[in-house]
Amino acid sequence: MSVPMLDFVPIWTVILGLGVFFYVLLDGFDLGVGILYGFTFDRTSRNLVMNSIAPIWDGNETWLVLGGIGLFSAFPLAFAIIMPAVYFPLFGMLLALAFRGVAFEFRYRDAPHRTFWDYAFCLGSALATFSQGIVLGAFIQGFEVSGRNFAGGSLDCFTPFSILTGVSLLFGYALLGAGWLVLKTEGELQDWARRLGRWCFGGVLLAIALVSILTPLLALDIAFRWFSWPNILYLSPIPILTLLLAIWEWRSLNNRSEAAPFAGAIGLFLLCYLGIGISLWPMIVPYKFTLWEAAASPNTQAFLLIGALFLIPVILMYTGWSYWVFRGKVRGDIGYH
Amino acid sequence: MELDPLFLSRLQFAWVVAWHILLPAFTIGLASYIAVLEALSFTTGRQVYFRLSTFWIRIFAISFGMGVVSGIVMPFQFGTNWSRFSDATANVLSPLLAYEGLTAFFLEAAFLGVLLFGRRLVPPWAHLVAALMVAGGTLFSAFWILSTNSWMQTPAGYEIIDGRFFPQDWLKIIFNPSFLYRLAHTVVAFYVTTGFVVIGVGAWYLLRDRFVEEGRSMLSMTLWLLTILVPLQIFLGDQHGLNSFQYQPAKIAAVEGRWDTVSAAPLTLFAIPDAKTESNRYAVEIPYLGSLILTHDVHGNVRGLKEWPADERPPVAIPFFAFRIMVGIGLLMLALVVASWWVRASRRLYSSRWFLRCCEFSMPLGFIAVIAGWTTTEVGRQPWTVYGLMRTADSVSPSLTGNDVLISLVGYGIVYLVIFPVGVALMARLVRSGPLAPGPEPDPVEGGRPGLPVSALRAAEPEALP
Numbered sequence: 001m002s003v004p005m006l007d008f009v010p011i012w013t014v015i016l017g018l019g020v021f022f023y024v025l026l027d028g029f030d031l032g033v034g035i036l037y038g039f040t041f042d043r044t045s046r047n048l049v050m051n052s053i054a055p056i057w058d059g060n061e062t063w064l065v066l067g068g069i070g071l072f073s074a075f076p077l078a079f080a081i082i083m084p085a086v087y088f089p090l091f092g093m094l095l096a097l098a099f100r101g102v103a104f105e106f107r108y109r110d111a112p113h114r115t116f117w118d119y120a121f122c123l124g125s126a127l128a129t130f131s132q133g134i135v136l137g138a139f140i141q142g143f144e145v146s147g148r149n150f151a152g153g154s155l156d157c158f159t160p161f162s163i164l165t166g167v168s169l170l171f172g173y174a175l176l177g178a179g180w181l182v183l184k185t186e187g188e189l190q191d192w193a194r195r196l197g198r199w200c201f202g203g204v205l206l207a208i209a210l211v212s213i214l215t216p217l218l219a220l221d222i223a224f225r226w227f228s229w230p231n232i233l234y235l236s237p238i239p240i241l242t243l244l245l246a247i248w249e250w251r252s253l254n255n256r257s258e259a260a261p262f263a264g265a266i267g268l269f270l271l272c273y274l275g276i277g278i279s280l281w282p283m284i285v286p287y288k289f290t291l292w293e294a295a296a297s298p299n300t301q302a303f304l305l306i307g308a309l310f311l312i313p314v315i316l317m318y319t320g321w322s323y324w325v326f327r328g329k330v331r332g333d334i335g336y337h
Numbered sequence: 338m339e340l341d342p343l344f345l346s347r348l349q350f351a352w353v354v355a356w357h358i359l360l361p362a363f364t365i366g367l368a369s370y371i372a373v374l375e376a377l378s379f380t381t382g383r384q385v386y387f388r389l390s391t392f393w394i395r396i397f398a399i400s401f402g403m404g405v406v407s408g409i410v411m412p413f414q415f416g417t418n419w420s421r422f423s424d425a426t427a428n429v430l431s432p433l434l435a436y437e438g439l440t441a442f443f444l445e446a447a448f449l450g451v452l453l454f455g456r457r458l459v460p461p462w463a464h465l466v467a468a469l470m471v472a473g474g475t476l477f478s479a480f481w482i483l484s485t486n487s488w489m490q491t492p493a494g495y496e497i498i499d500g501r502f503f504p505q506d507w508l509k510i511i512f513n514p515s516f517l518y519r520l521a522h523t524v525v526a527f528y529v530t531t532g533f534v535v536i537g538v539g540a541w542y543l544l545r546d547r548f549v550e551e552g553r554s555m556l557s558m559t560l561w562l563l564t565i566l567v568p569l570q571i572f573l574g575d576q577h578g579l580n581s582f583q584y585q586p587a588k589i590a591a592v593e594g595r596w597d598t599v600s601a602a603p604l605t606l607f608a609i610p611d612a613k614t615e616s617n618r619y620a621v622e623i624p625y626l627g628s629l630i631l632t633h634d635v636h637g638n639v640r641g642l643k644e645w646p647a648d649e650r651p652p653v654a655i656p657f658f659a660f661r662i663m664v665g666i667g668l669l670m671l672a673l674v675v676a677s678w679w680v681r682a683s684r685r686l687y688s689s690r691w692f693l694r695c696c697e698f699s700m701p702l703g704f705i706a707v708i709a710g711w712t713t714t715e716v717g718r719q720p721w722t723v724y725g726l727m728r729t730a731d732s733v734s735p736s737l738t739g740n741d742v743l744i745s746l747v748g749y750g751i752v753y754l755v756i757f758p759v760g761v762a763l764m765a766r767l768v769r770s771g772p773l774a775p776g777p778e779p780d781p782v783e784g785g786r787p788g789l790p791v792s793a794l795r796a797a798e799p800e801a802l803p
């Protein structure tokens with residue numbers, strides 16, 4: 001290819017990184033709400049829990065499409081290698097998302113089968129989350145590559161480590177979901193969300209600890225990056241901040257603050273996300289291809305950038321507006337205020 | 338027998354896309370219809386438009402939800418099953434798909450929440466804007482995805498380096514030679530499909546003497562629209578066919594069941610094409626008409642399949658029959674529209690039982706025609722994913738085994754066979770229960786979505802009331 005006049009890779013890395021992070025936060029909390037839905041105690045609480053995400057879930061899930069297509073657009077080689085490598089987790093995720101997505105509508109319309117779609121909603125949310133965690137674990141462990149293709153088997157992605165990350169993500173999304181419910185509900189239901197939130201928080205802490213111990217043991221490149229001098233000094237704020245934030249999150253789950261548990265959970269996700277990013281930089285197909293090697297042609301990246309720089313702020317504006325319309329506590333008797 | 342991942346991946350793609358296309362075929366037209374109803378309700382203040390809009394929004398909610406979840410599956414298919422195609426074409430095609438996401442999906446998703454749940458939370462004009470945005474989003478989506486598909490059929494504006502496609506001219510890529518024909522033919526097909534569902538529902542009410550005002554409005558308004566769109570669609574189909582004749586002559590040869598190149602080709606009405614003997618059996622033909630339609634000259638030259646080596650020919654029987662089903666349905670639709678002029682002129686549009694019965698039974702016609710047309714164009718362009726340049730066989734992910742794909746195919750098979758019938762049954766139930774009984778004043782809560790989860794639940798279960 002011709003020599004690029006401008007290097008678009010950093011800006012696309014930022015856009016894709018933000019897009020994936022938005023997806024993890026937004027669909028993260030509504031998948032988490034779906035997981036917690038399985039623990040609701042009566043019909044009224046089920047309705048309130050479902051109502052708290054009904055108007056926004058498909059906007060949240062749209063970020064998944066943007067993440068997938070964003071990878072296809074900006075780093076197509078990574079897309080072509082990683083997607084077949086995680087064939088079954090993606091397959092499980094897509095089917096689970098289908099079941100849980102239609103459950104929103106079917107549950108209310110299909111009175112005789114309400115129980116079935118209730119289970120579909122909860123288990124679908126959990127399976128989708130677990131599958132995404134498997135993808136994350138497989139990504140950290142890297143893929144077998146030959147030429148421009150994935151060369152391993154379709155079951156390679158299932159390892160003890162990836163199952164650990166799958167379970168970790170269940171706790172993580174459930175914590176986000178509990179934070180969202182504390183924000184959106186009141187009274188008995190809010191107390192219930194706090195209680196579950198504390199359990200999820202315990203799971204998250206354990207998961208962060210285990211993954212942090214195992215990652216450098218499994219990937220020597222990462223161990224070297226973490227522990228060599230002076231990196232260990234520069235990187236130390238991340239574990240320290242995580243610890244401080246964890247203390248704050250625990251306190252806010254135990255006092256009366258309404259927004260803090262959700263904010264704290266977002267903060268913990270951000271720190272973990274940064275940690276993974278720093279560990280793998282600049283790889284997009286870990287240990288095989290860098291962001292620059294996997295990038296689309298500059299012409300492609302430039303053409304899409306023109307539109308994206310204009311459209312993404314517009315999207316954020318009207319998505320923000322739709323959240324604003326449904327602000328405040330969710331109420332059972334009249335739907336919304 | 339060894340399981341073939343290529344064949345199974347093709348089957349899987351055909352399965353997930355065939356179910357998925359039924360939903361945009363309905364929601365694109367329905368979103369526009371709802372936007373028109375909302376606009377009429379806003380400007381005239383007539384209650385019937387308000388009730389109709391509320392009624393169709395409930396049905397839209399179900400079909401749109403199914404469209405979203407079956408649609409998310411599609412881009413991932415590219416990566417999981419067709420990774421070599423993705424690697425080769427990403428530089429050209431990925432921005433088109435990304436622009437679909439950026440211009441359409443977010444617009445639809447954000448404003449859908451307001452359209453469904455927000456009637457009493459936002460002023461009426463903002464609710465109308467939400468309806469327009471959702472309708473616009475569905476059309477933007479059609480624009481980009483059909484541009485992508487068209488580029489695969491008639492690639493343009495690219496260069497090939499080391500077996501991969503690179504962009505040279507974005508306008509030529511987006512507005513590739515078959516795009517505008519395909520866009521017009523497909524969008525009108527979707528509007529017509531929705532139109533026949535709406536007149537079917539209207540006729541169903543009129544035959545049972547229920548919701549008469551709503552039924553009349555649906556029937557009359559939509560038949561005027563179909564009066565324009567059905568003849569227009571036949572014209573657009575002819576134009577699209579001529580475009581394919583120019584750029585994909587092998588596809589047309591298969592559609593026509595034409596094996597030998599001849600001038601003054603007949604039009605084959607019916608035959609059993611036989612690929613082994615390279616000939617048609619039981620052929621019923623009209624002399625000269627084939628050349629006349631395709632070249633607008635009775636002695637025009639029409640190329641036959643034998644001009645291509647056997648491994649560059651599409652399968653013949655599938656596009657041949659699928660095309661005839663599509664055209665047959667088009668003619669049936671035209672007959673119904675012509676009949677509607679006659680019953681309308683004799684003032685029996687709302688009372689002629691045989692006509693209303695015909696409307697009722699024509700409800701699924703559009704869907705069948707859409708699937709048949711899609712099959713014609715997609716099977717007809719085989720054995721290529723990028724026409725003439727990249728083979729389907731070279732597009733599949735190399736790491737997949739037959740067993741991998743068999744498992745996922747069975748999974749998609751089961752899940753879609755649960756979700757789609759339940760969804761259709763729920764929509765049918767909404768039709769049976771009908772638009773809400775008219776109230777003195779639109780109750781904002783009930784108006785927004787009578788299915789507002791909690792209120793609907795409480796209405797259904799008296800014991801849940803305080």
